[in-house]
Amino acid sequence: MSKSRIRSRISMKLGNRLSLPITFSIAVFLIFLITVSTTWLLFFLADVTGLLNEAIIRDGTVFPILILIACILIGTVISMFASRKMVKSIQTFINATDRLAGGDFSMRLQLTSPPEFRILSENFNRMAEELGGIEILRTDFVNNFSHEFKTPIVSIKGFAEILKYDDLSKEERDEYLDIVIEESARLASLASNVLELSKIETLSILSNKQRYNVGEQIRQCVLLLNANLEKKHLSLNLNIQDYELAGNKELLNQVWLNLLDNAIKFTPEQGEIEVGMKRHGDMLEMLFRDNGSGIAADAIPKIFDKFYQQDTSHSTAGNGLGLTIVHKIITLHEGTIQCTSSPGQGTTFTVTLPAGL
Numbered sequence: 001m002s003k004s005r006i007r008s009r010i011s012m013k014l015g016n017r018l019s020l021p022i023t024f025s026i027a028v029f030l031i032f033l034i035t036v037s038t039t040w041l042l043f044f045l046a047d048v049t050g051l052l053n054e055a056i057i058r059d060g061t062v063f064p065i066l067i068l069i070a071c072i073l074i075g076t077v078i079s080m081f082a083s084r085k086m087v088k089s090i091q092t093f094i095n096a097t098d099r100l101a102g103g104d105f106s107m108r109l110q111l112t113s114p115p116e117f118r119i120l121s122e123n124f125n126r127m128a129e130e131l132g133g134i135e136i137l138r139t140d141f142v143n144n145f146s147h148e149f150k151t152p153i154v155s156i157k158g159f160a161e162i163l164k165y166d167d168l169s170k171e172e173r174d175e176y177l178d179i180v181i182e183e184s185a186r187l188a189s190l191a192s193n194v195l196e197l198s199k200i201e202t203l204s205i206l207s208n209k210q211r212y213n214v215g216e217q218i219r220q221c222v223l224l225l226n227a228n229l230e231k232k233h234l235s236l237n238l239n240i241q242d243y244e245l246a247g248n249k250e251l252l253n254q255v256w257l258n259l260l261d262n263a264i265k266f267t268p269e270q271g272e273i274e275v276g277m278k279r280h281g282d283m284l285e286m287l288f289r290d291n292g293s294g295i296a297a298d299a300i301p302k303i304f305d306k307f308y309q310q311d312t313s314h315s316t317a318g319n320g321l322g323l324t325i326v327h328k329i330i331t332l333h334e335g336t337i338q339c340t341s342s343p344g345q346g347t348t349f350t351v352t353l354p355a356g357l
Contacts, residue, residue: 105132
């Protein structure tokens with residue numbers, strides 16, 4: 001940054017800090033000047049019209065007291081009129097904070113002068129916008145959580161009641177028991193993911209970091225999910241190197257398992273999955289690609305939101321928390337995750353992490 005720009009920024013900050021004191025100083029000076037001028041004019045007119053006699057003027061006690069009383073009264077009246085605009089701005093701010101405290105997050109301030117009031121308006125509006133966004137997220141979280149939690153419970157209850165019938169065949173009973181077991185597992189997974197997300201969201205500093213072979217870790221994740229690959233007859237194109245990085249091994253293991261599981265889940269039978277790794281200087285890039293149905297362009301910005309599922313019917317396995325957890329873990333590691341996709345063309349997740357933190 002050039003010296004001229006630095007001086008410009010310093011002078012701008014200094015000007016903003018001094019503008020309010022200068023404004024008040026000028027206001028006080030003008031009130032004082034107007035008060036003295038008005039008082040002098042009134043006494044001059046009183047002297048010219050004969051309202052003041054020589055005895056009062058020459059009196060060393062009465063005349064100064066009259067001047068003092070006149071200055072106080074005139075100064076008070078002038079101050080009341082001069083401060084009306086300032087008081088009005090403060091009252092506007094008080095009313096705005098009352099509405100914000102009452103839950104009206106659409107409230108915005110438009111104070112323009114002095115500059116400190118303009119900055120106050122900008123900060124207030126930013127705060128109101130952030131609070132409004134948090135409220136929307138909270139409402140969506142409650143609604144989605146209620147839906148995800150209620151659905152398996154209702155399903156379990158319904159099939160448990162059917163299982164009480166004595167006329168069920170063994171095949172029907174086994175089928176219903178499988179559904180109860182599946183819904184119970186879904187409920188347990190939801191509870192585990194919510195607890196895991198809650199734990200991760202409270203982290204601000206990454207702990208238990210160690211340097212380890214991330215390539216070997218991804219291979220182990222592939223082995224863990226190999227049964228799922230074989231069940232759908234998926235082919236796997238694996239291009240993994242033995243690179244090391246410093247991070248929380250347990251948390252990053254969740255990232256690879258989630259991304260692999262998603263790729264398997266959304267790839268049709270006989271499909272193909274690609275897992276790759278590259279090194280760019282001090283950064284490692286991990287790629288997870290499938291040739292499934294893909295994601296709509298307008299849905300991509302939402303995929304890391306809590307409980308978001310592109311399938312609005314919620315018929316697809318999962319609860320919409322996996323990618324939220326992944327995004328939080330990657331952020332804690334000072335990395336990035338990007339998604340590129342289009343309907344019918346598959347999906348690619350690219351994770352970029354610093355090799356040494």
